[in-house]
């Protein structure tokens with residue numbers, strides 16, 4: 517009897533432990549480029565660089581950067597022809613839109629569609645302009661993220677398209693003035 521109780525206690529403990537592990541597991545997701553989601557842990561508190569709106573996708577995008585990124589932008593990079601320093605991270609969050617319930621001509625972010633980022637790391641990503649790319653797609657139903665893309669090949673398209681702005685160190689977004 518005592519033994520059965522101990523086993524029961526132990527299994528409850530294991531179940532609780534695995535529930536916590538699932539909760540934290542999204543940070544462990546790893547894109548085929550080798551970059552984990554946890555590379556950008558804490559990004560909720562980073563700085564706004566700019567917003568974009570894609571008319572064809574009806575999606576609002578928020579571009580945020582870590583302190584290295586924002587310091588570089590404020591120094592005039594990349595428009596001054598210099599490159600972003602090692603460790604720069606830029607994150608893009610895509611949101612679907614909804615009407616402001618209290619003011620219908622105003623639209624606001626609704627559900628996160630995906631979080632993606634690029635990190636400057638010339639040792640690891642010299643083949644792709646010294647930037648590493650990763651994308652995590654949000655699944656509304658489960659509340660969890662999934663890795664986008666199956667192989668490194670899928671990620672070549674990130675670099676290919678960002679090459680349009682090679683002259684700006686492969687970064688589309690300019691820093692938006694606040695004053």
Ligand code: HEC
Pocket residue numbers: 568570577579606607608632633634649650651664671673674675677678686687688689690
């Ligand atoms: C067909 C073109 C295209 C492809 C493919 C693409 N991007 Fe972008 N990306 C853009 C554009 C344009 C922007 C500017 C912001 C916007 O319009 O949303 C951007 C912005 C970004 C930004 C913010 C920094 C910047 O350059 O402005 C990140 C981070 C980013 N993309 C990551 C990725 C990742 C990761 C992939 C691949 C999984 C990817 N992109 C694939 C066109 C592309």
